[in-house]
Amino acid sequence: xxxxxxxxxxxxxxxxxxxxxxxxxxxxxxxxxxxxxxxxxxxxxxxxxxxxxxxxxxxxxxxxxxxxxxxxxxxxxxxxxxxxxxxxxxxxxxxxxxxxxxxxxxxxxxxxxxxxxxxxxxxxxxxxxxxxxxxxxxxxxxxxxxxxxxxxxxxx
Numbered sequence: 001x002x003x004x005x006x007x008x009x010x011x012x013x014x015x016x017x018x019x020x021x022x023x024x025x026x027x028x029x030x031x032x033x034x035x036x037x038x039x040x041x042x043x044x045x046x047x048x049x050x051x052x053x054x055x056x057x058x059x060x061x062x063x064x065x066x067x068x069x070x071x072x073x074x075x076x077x078x079x080x081x082x083x084x085x086x087x088x089x090x091x092x093x094x095x096x097x098x099x100x101x102x103x104x105x106x107x108x109x110x111x112x113x114x115x116x117x118x119x120x121x122x123x124x125x126x127x128x129x130x131x132x133x134x135x136x137x138x139x140x141x142x143x144x145x146x147x148x149x150x151x152x153x154x155x156x
Contacts, residue, residue: 017052018123019111022131034127035099036114042073042086050079053101057109060084062102066091069113 018036022029037045042065050060059082067088077084091097097113112130114123 017048018114019049019052020127020131021054030110031098031112031130032109033111034114034130035111036118036123036127037116039116040069040071042070043077046077046084046086047079050084050101057101058103058106060101060103062087064089064100064102066097066113069097 018038019033021033022031035049037049039045046063050063053060061082062085064087067090069091070088073086073088075086077086097115099111099113101109101111103109112126114126118126
């Protein structure tokens, strides 16, 4: 007698985290990476993205997002056995769709967010533009201007 065992439905692979980080360099950058989430559901997308970050970035304890761009979310989330504070702020005209990650003692990282419904071609163009190393550092991350030293010539 032959017995057939019903086969389990095929499991769908988990979607990959679409995250590309800028190469580490000595010059400051305006954008540290690009994140292309699969949806605007912050509660499902953020933990996956945080898990994909390099360990050198440390424990991310604060995340600031554009309030209008994301679904409703609480002020705090428990991610990878730690509390992450969520700050929702209005989008800045200088940084329209950005996520800011804070790690105490290690720094701040700004990720440009590509809209989830963007096409592959549009996402590739946005990623390339955001991570373009050919732009001067002054155009990438605003900061205090370095002081110029005056050259003093000795009177002869």
